[in-house]
Amino acid sequence: xxxxxxxxxxxxxxxxxxxxxxxxxxxxxxxxxxxxxxxxxxxxxxxxxxxxxxxxxxxxxxxxxxxxxxxxxxxxxxxxxxxxxxxxxxxxxxxxxxxxxxxxxxxxxxxxxxxxxxxxxxxxxxxxxxxxxxxxxxxxxxxxxxxxxxxxxxxxxxxxxxxxxxxxxxxxxxxxxxxxxxxxxxxxxxxxxxxxxxxxxxxxxxxxxxxxxxxxxxxxxxxxxxxxxxxxxxxxxxxxxxxxxxxxxxxxxxxxxxxxxxxxxxxxxxxxxxxxxxxxxxxxxxxxxxxxxxxxxxxxxxxxxxxxxxxxxxxxxxxxxxxxxxxxxxxxxxxxxxxxxxxxxxxxxxxxxxxxxxxxxxxxxxxxxxxxxxxxxxxxxxxxxxxxxxxxxxxxxxxxxxxxxxxxxxxxxxxxxxxxxxxxxxxxxxxxxxxxxxxxxxxxxxxxxxxxxxxxxxxxxxxxxxxxxxxxxxxxxxxxxxxxxxxxxxxxxxxxxxxxxxxxxxxxxxxxxxxxxxxxxxxxxxxxxxxxxxxxxxxxxxxxxxxxxxxxxxxxxxxxxxxxxxxxxxxxxxxxxxxxxxxxxxxxxxxxxxxxxxxxxxxxxxxxxxxxxxxxxxxxxxxxxxxxxxxxxxxxxxxxxxxxxxxxxxxxxxxxxxxxxxxxxxxxxxxxxxxxxxxxxxxxxxxxxxxxxxxxxxxxxxxxxxxxxxxxxxxxxxxxxxxxxxxxxxxxxxxxxxxxxxxxxxxxxxxxxxxxxxxxxxxxxxxxxxxxxxxxxxxxxxxxxxxxxxxxxxxxxxxxxxxxxxxxxxxxxxxxxxxxxxxxxxxxxxxx
Numbered sequence: 001x002x003x004x005x006x007x008x009x010x011x012x013x014x015x016x017x018x019x020x021x022x023x024x025x026x027x028x029x030x031x032x033x034x035x036x037x038x039x040x041x042x043x044x045x046x047x048x049x050x051x052x053x054x055x056x057x058x059x060x061x062x063x064x065x066x067x068x069x070x071x072x073x074x075x076x077x078x079x080x081x082x083x084x085x086x087x088x089x090x091x092x093x094x095x096x097x098x099x100x101x102x103x104x105x106x107x108x109x110x111x112x113x114x115x116x117x118x119x120x121x122x123x124x125x126x127x128x129x130x131x132x133x134x135x136x137x138x139x140x141x142x143x144x145x146x147x148x149x150x151x152x153x154x155x156x157x158x159x160x161x162x163x164x165x166x167x168x169x170x171x172x173x174x175x176x177x178x179x180x181x182x183x184x185x186x187x188x189x190x191x192x193x194x195x196x197x198x199x200x201x202x203x204x205x206x207x208x209x210x211x212x213x214x215x216x217x218x219x220x221x222x223x224x225x226x227x228x229x230x231x232x233x234x235x236x237x238x239x240x241x242x243x244x245x246x247x248x249x250x251x252x253x254x255x256x257x258x259x260x261x262x263x264x265x266x267x268x269x270x271x272x273x274x275x276x277x278x279x280x281x282x283x284x285x286x287x288x289x290x291x292x293x294x295x296x297x298x299x300x301x302x303x304x305x306x307x308x309x310x311x312x313x314x315x316x317x318x319x320x321x322x323x324x325x326x327x328x329x330x331x332x333x334x335x336x337x338x339x340x341x342x343x344x345x346x347x348x349x350x351x352x353x354x355x356x357x358x359x360x361x362x363x364x365x366x367x368x369x370x371x372x373x374x375x376x377x378x379x380x381x382x383x384x385x386x387x388x389x390x391x392x393x394x395x396x397x398x399x400x401x402x403x404x405x406x407x408x409x410x411x412x413x414x415x416x417x418x419x420x421x422x423x424x425x426x427x428x429x430x431x432x433x434x435x436x437x438x439x440x441x442x443x444x445x446x447x448x449x450x451x452x453x454x455x456x457x458x459x460x461x462x463x464x465x466x467x468x469x470x471x472x473x474x475x476x477x478x479x480x481x482x483x484x485x486x487x488x489x490x491x492x493x494x495x496x497x498x499x500x501x502x503x504x505x506x507x508x509x510x511x512x513x514x515x516x517x518x519x520x521x522x523x524x525x526x527x528x529x530x531x532x533x534x535x536x537x538x539x540x541x542x543x544x545x546x547x548x549x550x551x552x553x554x555x556x557x558x559x560x561x562x563x564x565x566x567x568x569x570x571x572x573x574x575x576x577x578x579x580x581x582x583x584x585x586x587x588x589x590x591x592x593x594x595x596x597x598x599x600x601x602x603x604x605x606x607x608x609x610x611x612x613x614x615x616x617x618x619x620x621x622x623x624x625x626x627x628x629x630x631x632x633x634x635x636x637x638x639x640x641x642x643x644x645x646x647x648x649x650x651x652x653x654x655x656x657x658x659x660x661x662x663x664x665x666x667x668x669x670x671x672x673x674x675x676x677x678x679x680x681x682x683x684x685x686x687x688x689x690x691x692x693x694x695x696x697x698x699x700x701x702x703x704x705x706x707x708x709x710x711x712x713x714x715x716x717x718x719x720x721x722x723x724x725x726x727x728x729x730x731x732x733x734x735x736x737x738x739x740x741x742x743x744x745x746x747x748x749x750x751x752x753x754x755x756x757x758x759x760x761x762x763x764x765x766x767x768x769x770x771x772x773x774x775x776x777x778x779x780x781x782x783x784x785x786x787x788x789x790x791x792x793x794x795x796x797x798x799x800x801x802x803x804x805x806x807x808x809x810x811x812x813x814x815x816x817x818x819x820x821x822x823x824x825x826x827x828x829x830x831x832x
Contacts, residue, residue, distance in 0.1 A: 031189075031209035033259040034289040039209070039235065042290045046239040050220070052230040053110040055202050060111070063200070069113045070220070071196045073206030074174075074181075075188060077222045078166050080207070084680065088144065088154045088529065088687065089729030090695025091163035094676040097173050097724045104177050106227050112202070116174050117192045118167060120184040120506060121516050122524055122572075125328060129261045130524070130572075131580040137161070137527035138576065145531045145689050152686040163729070164528045164540075164696045165703045171509040172706075172718055183509040187261075189214075194335050203234070210260065212237045213251045213333050244297035249341050252333035253304075257296050257317075262329040271318055275299040313342055492556055492567060493518040498600050511710035512703065517569060518555050522583065523548075524572035529696040531689050532576035536655040539575035540700040543652055547704055549589030550622040551711045554597065556588055593621040603713035615715035622708045623648045628769040635765065641721040642668055643762055645701045647769040650777055658779040660694065663735040665762050666748040668726050669755040670735070682730045684737070691736040695729050702727070740780075 039046060052070070059068040083099050084092035107114050122130045140161060147155045174181045184191045189206075193214035196204050203218035204211050211219035212235055224233040241248055257272065259265030272292050279295035304316055314323050330340055493499060499519065506515035513523050528540055552569050570583035578584075591597070598614050620626050623644060635643050646664055650656050671679075705721040719725060735748055749755045767777055 031211070031260060032213060032255045033265045034293060035209040035212065035255075035258065037287075038290050038293045039212075039240070041287065042293075043240060043243050046236045046243065047233045048236060049231055050234045052107065052112060052202070052232070056110050056112050059202055066200070067113045068111065069115060069199060069201045070107065070203060070205050071192050071199075071201050071217075072114055072116045072222075073188060073192045073204065073208060073211075074116045074118050074170060075167060076206035076208050078162055078170060079160065080222050080225070081170070082162055082166065086154065086730045087160060087163055088148070088692055089684075089733045090529075090692070090699050090727065091166065091723060091729045092679060093169070093722075093724035093728060094671075094674075094679055096166075098676040100170070100173050101177055103227060104174070104179060106230060110230060114179055115195065115199075115201075116171075116179055116181045117188045117195070118171055118181070118183045118509060119188040121186070121520075121522075123187050125325075125332075126187060126261045127572075128264070134527055134574045134580060138574065141527060141529060142532060142576075144529065145533070145692075148687050148689045148692065152688075154687055161527075161529065163699065165699045165723070167526075168512055168703050168706065169723055172722060173724075175509060176719075176722075181509045183506055185503070185507065190332065190335075197335055205232075210255070210333075211235075212240060213255045214335060215248050215251075215333075215338060216335060244294070245301040246297055250300055252330045252340060253342050254293075254297060254300060255333065256326055256329040257300075258293065260329065262332055263322075263326065267322055267325075268318070272296055308341060492521045493600075495601070498604065501604055505710065512706040514555065514707070514710050517552060521556075521567060522570040522572070525574060525700075527574045528700055529692055530576060531693050534690065534693060537690070537693050537697070538653060540697050541571075541573040541575040541578075543649070543697065544701060544704045545571075545586065546589060546624070546652075547622055547648070547708060549586060550591040550624075551708055552586070553588035553590055554618065554622070554711055555600065557600070591621045591624070592626070593617055594626060611713070612715060615713045618712045619708050619715050620644070622712070624651075625769065627772055628765070631765045631768065635762065637717075638720050638722075638725040639668060639758075639762065641702075641705050641716060642726045643765055645698070645705060645721075646766050649697070649701060650766060650770050651773045651775050654775075656777070658777050659739040660736070661763060661766060661777060662745065662748060663691075663732060663739045664698065665759055665766075666735045666739070666745075667728060667732040669758055669762075670750060670752075671726065671728050671731055673752070674728075674731070679728050679731060682734060684730060684733055686737070688733070688736065688740075691733050694736070695727075695732055698727060698732075699723060 056068040059066070081099060081103060082096055084095040086092050104114065140159070144155055144159055144161060147159065171181055171183065182191075189208055189210050192204055192206070193211065193216040195201070196217040197215075201217045203220050204216065205220045205222050205225070207222050215237075219235050219237070221233045221235065226232070237248060237251065241251065244254070246254065256263045257268050259267065272295070275295040275298070276292050279291070279298055281294070281298070307316055313319065313326070317326075319326050327343075330342060334340060493502075502511070502515045502518055505511040516523050525541065530539055531537070548569075548571075553566070556567060556569075566588045568585040568587050571586050572580065572583045574580065594617055595614070598618060602611065603615055603618065617626065617629070620629055620632070625632070625644060625647060628647060632640055632644055642664075646661065650661065702721050702723055705716075706718075709716050709718075709721070738748055745759060746753075746756065749759060770777055
């Protein structure tokens with residue numbers, strides 16, 4: 001077994017222990033309900049210790065010239081990559097960047113290529129699960145702040161919560177390290193499984209039991225990885241099937257009956273208990289969930305298999321009104337070129353939904369191929385789990401009517417030969433196979449793979465083929481409803497060239513939120529470390545909302561003069577008191593730019609040198625800082641973006657004081673001279689809950705800069721606003737505590753006179769810009785009694801530009817005002 005412990009610095013194991021099954025059962029729940037604990041407690045034999053170096057050598061001997069590749073589900077790995085001891089202060093970004101570099105270097109040393117996938121957006125079918133997890137996170141955050149107020153220290157690792165913005169900045173960090181980093185166009189696990197299968201990868205590195213369900217390459221556990229030895233645990237789906245008496249093709253059915261991110265766990269609860277009551281092999285030493293999994297598997301193998309091919313699923317299972325959702329759940333596990341033997345006939349609406357997927361393409365001239373295949377159970381060898389490079393051979397299929405062999409189409413990536421036929425009504429090629437019991441042609445379910453050629457840069461002559469995987473949602477809607485829904489989704493931005501460029505930057509993980517805004521008008525932001533009991537600091541969701549509104553105006557266009565007629569963007573932003581029952585509808589906010597608001601084609605596609613200045617003008621206008629352009633331009637990199645952010649924050653939030661400004665500026669300057677090892681050794685006297693929230697507020701501001709920068713055509717290099725260049729959580733916390741105690745500027749700067757001039761210059765720029773907006777930054781001792789509100793100053797921030805989208809005055813929460821409000825429901829989403 002791999003030995004070690006969770007690394008606290010460079011070069012350690014990510015996580016290992018003498019009992020991998022214990023870790024598996026303690027990891028965060030993702031994927032199939034109860035399966036992770038079942039594997040850890042009931043099926044130890046499906047877990048095998050493997051060594052990546054040995055796997056890579058075996059791959060090279062069998063495939064000369066082919067680099068061994070591991071595809072990484074980055075979202076599953078974040079909590080394991082973040083090894084710094086301090087996590088509550090806003091993030092130890094230099095330490096984290098160093099840990100990522102060690103991770104990448106360890107695999108590069110044995111010749112393994114890594115491909116990282118990040119979630120690009122939340123699918124509508126998984127929104128309820130996303131909301132459920134975010135509300136759970138809010139409860140965890142409340143406990144964290146309660147602990148900090150009670151003990152004045154960071155909680156133990158058992159309460160660990162990843163720092164705000166970690167997923168976003170990890171993308172940029174990996175790209176900085178030269179890694180292939182991709183952002184999904186749907187839930188990342190599907191694209192990860194597809195990539196692993198089609199590129200003959202060594203396996204998938206992650207922590208999600210869905211990878212046991214997909215019929216793809218082997219699945220390795222990130223929680224069990226020891227970075228020093230490159231050993232981890234491989235979980236074998238074939239051995240799992242052997243234990244359950246199932247076939248690999250049965251696993252999607254099992255997953256949906258147990259519950260997953262699409263099918264709520266309670267939907268088939270009565271069915272599962274019915275299976276348990278009739279199960280005759282209940283194991284006394286197994287827990288209840290383990291016996292339920294065995295009972296449901298037994299029902300599938302002994303009851304459902306008897307009628308497979310004769311009866312529809314809804315005739316064998318109590319699907320009721322959930323029929324369409326259940327089919328969708330099963331289909332969500334079918335990768336390009338795969339089908340399910342459990343689809344007795346094509347579910348209603350599949351062909352129309354396939355058309356819907358095609359019509360949603362932003363490039364009307366793009367050619368889209370639909371991969372097709374036979375059913376996986378028809379004469380198909382099941383790959384052995386110990387052979388990551390194994391391939392599937394699929395024989396010819398015979399047309400039952402003509403008694404002739406059907407022409408075979410070969411998928412060059414999956415190496416599968418597949419029979420082809422055409423359905424006259426849909427004009428789409430679909431696979432056909434013979435069901436020996438029913439003696440009729442059964443069109444198998446088609447999982448479309450959409451391929452688009454996207455420009456690598458804004459140069460239209462430079463193209464990069466980016467595969468985009470989408471699966472049709474199996475619904476029982478009529479065609480009129482689906483067509484209407486399709487039209488609604490593609491009308492926000494109709495220019496195919498702009499959509500193509502935005503999608504390219506999205507897939508290549510070069511932008512943030514832009515493609516979600518222009519393609520579907522919907523964005524989300526996960527939980528942030530915010531103290532719901534702090535009446536003096538607003539949530540980051542509202543602090544940066546005016547900036548986002550101006551970005552919406554820029555991206556959606558046609559709404560610069562009349563915001564009431566503009567399309568509203570759906571914001572799923574997590575903040576204390578928001579029940580997340582539905583999104584906030586946020587309208588674009590007009591902005592004033594010298595020379596007028598430029599078009600996206602001008603900002604994104606024009607390569608003239610003078611365009612860069614217009615991009616910067618647009619960026620500053622999004623923060624309402626056009627009047628401070630010259631002062632900001634005079635600031636050297638990488639402090640320019642931070643200074644811009646500080647001006648915006650101090651204008652927007654009244655309760656920020658001079659001591660806060662000193663702490664922010666001092667930590668940014670002192671950071672320039674410190675190594676990751678020095679930052680790791682910093683010791684804090686105690687933890688302040690207010691400083692914790694300020695750290696998270698600043699980091700969320702840096703993610704907002706990333707959004708604005710990508711929307712404006714990248715006027716700034718990404719290094720300008722990467723947190724490891726401008727912010728460190730512990731260092732800021734130290735300066736905050738010192739500033740609060742009245743330390744002199746010299747003491748804050750650690751007696752470094754070379755930083756003194758820079759400190760006063762930066763402070764002067766911020767204070768001068770704030771004075772232009774009638775915002776005078778004063779020390780905490782000079783606060784007057786009216787500074788007890790939490791929403792900022794009357795007339796400050798975006799309220800200066802439009803009364804419909806700022807704070808409405810002292811003591812009035814922003815969330816009841818203007819574009820961000822929910823009609824008729826203001827009282828239901830107040831924080832207090």
